[in-house]
Amino acid sequence: MTAQLNARGDVAVLVPAAGSGVRLGPGAPKALRLLAGEPLLVHAVRRVAAAPSVRMIVVAAPAAEVAAVRALLEPVAPVVVLAGGAERQDSVAAMLAAVPADVEIVLVHDAARALTPPELVESVATAVRDGHPAVIPVLPIVDTVKEVGPDETVVGTVDRSVLRSVQTPQGFRHDVLAAAHRAGLDAHTDDAGMVEKAGTPVLCVPGSDLALKITRPLDLVIAEALLRVA
Numbered sequence: 001m002t003a004q005l006n007a008r009g010d011v012a013v014l015v016p017a018a019g020s021g022v023r024l025g026p027g028a029p030k031a032l033r034l035l036a037g038e039p040l041l042v043h044a045v046r047r048v049a050a051a052p053s054v055r056m057i058v059v060a061a062p063a064a065e066v067a068a069v070r071a072l073l074e075p076v077a078p079v080v081v082l083a084g085g086a087e088r089q090d091s092v093a094a095m096l097a098a099v100p101a102d103v104e105i106v107l108v109h110d111a112a113r114a115l116t117p118p119e120l121v122e123s124v125a126t127a128v129r130d131g132h133p134a135v136i137p138v139l140p141i142v143d144t145v146k147e148v149g150p151d152e153t154v155v156g157t158v159d160r161s162v163l164r165s166v167q168t169p170q171g172f173r174h175d176v177l178a179a180a181h182r183a184g185l186d187a188h189t190d191d192a193g194m195v196e197k198a199g200t201p202v203l204c205v206p207g208s209d210l211a212l213k214i215t216r217p218l219d220l221v222i223a224e225a226l227l228r229v230a
């Protein structure tokens, strides 16, 4: 059944899905790979659409797959599908241009974080609505982290308590994200990194184990297991 989005919602969610998935190995573009019989992108969009304050979903698909992705998502939720760019940030810029000015909150997600629960989408949006211009979901780092020199010798042990591992969706006031994009794209930063550079405070909120990024073949195995328990 097609989800209804909330016409009175104040959130647009951008879902970059135009990558090829090189690290997952040969096959279809990553967002179209199957997890428990359904493409990752379907899992991702279904969960985003279930978040109550989402008014609009925009997906960036590989240029050759735009029509196929439109057809694929038609029964899932009302979604604007457009062609992505060469880098993730080009895909985000193309999607951002499709968001009407009166949508106040923009979340930038990853199709690869296919099992991200609607509650996380909502908690990031809520924090932006509560006055934080930029919000990222994070998890603590579990491993000990070492700094190493060029010869792989340990330079020191990093204080893990001040480090976080960052997930998506990352949430922004629409004007803040648009200004960061206008200021220029740097391929080496995430969405929040662009805003950070402009001096805007970025708030961390608790992330979710379910929001893991499916990157390598093992992640697909983990995601299938998570689907059985979540």
Ligand code: CTP
Pocket (backbone or CB within 6 Å): 015, 016, 017, 018, 019, 020, 021, 022, 023, 024, 030, 031, 060, 084, 085, 086, 087, 088, 089, 091, 092, 110, 111, 112, 113, 213, 214, 215
């Ligand atoms: N993405 C995109 N446009 C690009 C590159 C990536 O929309 N030009 C999307 C991917 O589809 C993915 C998200 O950005 O949903 C995060 O990127 P990543 O996990 O790196 O996916 P891929 O780039 O597809 O994977 P890889 O780097 O292994 O090729």
Ligand code: MG
Pocket (backbone or CB within 6 Å): 019
């Ligand atoms: Mg990539």
